[in-house]
Amino acid sequence: MERILKDYIEEQLRELDEEVEVEAHDNLVLIGFDSVAYVRLLAFIKRRFGVQIPDTDVTVEQFGTVSSIATYLQTRGAAAGMKSGQGP
């Protein structure tokens, strides 16, 4: 799951910077992930993993890094294989 998130986030950031690499513990905001990007990410997670995320859960602790998002999604019961047929 972490892999899927990392690939997706890199793809988003590469819209402006072709060479960007995202590490699991990078602070996403500090490497250029802005509010628009977060909205797109939430839509992607819903599509890909079938998880609807309440606003109150989108915190620095849970959505600050690729690693923390993956951990959060696991606690929400999302599995990497879910809805794979509907992935982009």
Add this chain to the structure above:
Amino acid sequence: MEVDPAPLTLIPEAITRTAKRDPDHLAFRMIGEEISYGELDRRSNSLANMLLDRGVSHGDRVGLYAHKSISLFVALHGIMKAGAAYVPINPDAPAAYVRHILEECEITHLVVGQTTRKPALALAEDVGLELLVGIETADDAVMVVPYDEVWRYSSAAPDVSVSGDDLAYIILTSGSTGRQKGIMHTHRSGLAYGEVAAATYGFHSGDRIANHPPLNFDLSLLELFAGIVVGATIVIIPEAHARLPASLVQMLEDEQVTVLNAVPFALAQMLHRGALEERDLSALRWILFGGEVFPTKDLRALMQRLPDTRFANVYGPAEVNGVTYYIVPEPPDDTHGPIPIGVLYEGMRALVVDEADNEVAAGAAGELLIHSPTHMIGYWRQPELSARSTYHRVDAAGMTERWHRTGDMVELGEDGLFRLRGRKDRMIKTRGHRVELDEIETVLTGHDGVEQAVVYAVPDGEGSQQVEAVVTLRGALDGSTESVEPTDLKRYAALFLPRYAVPELIRIVTSLPRTSTGKADRVALLDQAVHRSEEVTALQRHHSAVKQVDPVRKPWNGF
């Protein structure tokens, strides 16, 4: 009754004053870390002594190129104590942009952080920086001073003579020629703003004032200077919290923040995604907003959600810091139109003039000219530009006064309130940031494949604007050009421009609509763009009505 303190002449003297009176009082807090006024005074002295020891002299510019940390704010005051001027640089900006600022301002000493360490080290060799403050490196070619070494320098006040008319800071802003404009302020003009803002909003030492915008954004000067003038505690909001509304609101509650100053966009995010109903923000007595228009419906909803908080619209180009304010009396209804920018701060004067600098009739629109103690001394090394933005007026006593031409069109209503009516030039605001459309055109036409570029701003329906571009390619007609995609152009623009100035949409066309004089017809292009965005919105409404999906949610349009 407290004894009226001696007047301040230098910005960092405000720290020393509070450090003497109440050394343990907190100056800055940032998630769990904090620094008292006493320690801030000592550490900023150490930083100043280090800079002086390492070659900084009176009037030099020292860059601040880092994401937020308490040390960054210590450095900001240490630089001013050394008699140098601080230059805040957007830590998210591309290397070419940062390099340009370093060269333009002849910066040799740069404060950096862990997240800017890599680009800073690369720039250090490139530009010939003499010292990087705040990091370590094994590379012998670059001189560095980590903070633990900085704190070993003497914490006594540095032995330099600094006056109120000395340069204190330079704020960089978009310039229409593609060259950044460096807005130069002295201790006097910075302090004048801090003092008038503190008095207007009644700030006091018990306040806990949030710092939400980044340091390179002039909006942050309000809490920075007004906060320390009264000896308040400044609660630094880290970048990640500033962008994730649920965390921002949580932090406002946890830190018992009493004053929040931010762009309307961030406040609207807080309203829509911040789960305000679950938090107790009863400590929050002021929300100040500025930079652009606050959409009436969002402002109304936020005011209704926070009935005990007072709201004020603050206005002022960075050249004059703050100029006017409007305390919103009650939640506005839709008949009000945009919120006024209000009345002048005490000690400031305004003129509304036509093209010939004659005062317009009462109630008519004209350019706003300002005479104020918060006025900059000019643009860094751009005397012609400085002259163009200055209006000289002889007063009744025969003295010549310096006024600032804001470029903003305003109207002064019968109610005594100023209202904004657009711009004289092609400067726009996007997410609160000033952007010169001409600068973006200059960047795009710098791409080898581009023949002509027209950049314009499309209202996003949320009170802000989105930057869009239409370009024609060289050799497009005879097929001699290599293929250039919009993505290539966006990435190219991102090499030179901060993220917010990169066009959201770039369209490649074979020819541009022309006016009768043969110039690219910007009005026609903008009309087309507005029409397109209205169609998209209508289509979205149609979809949501037919499919009965989630109600249309506000898009996060970036910040």
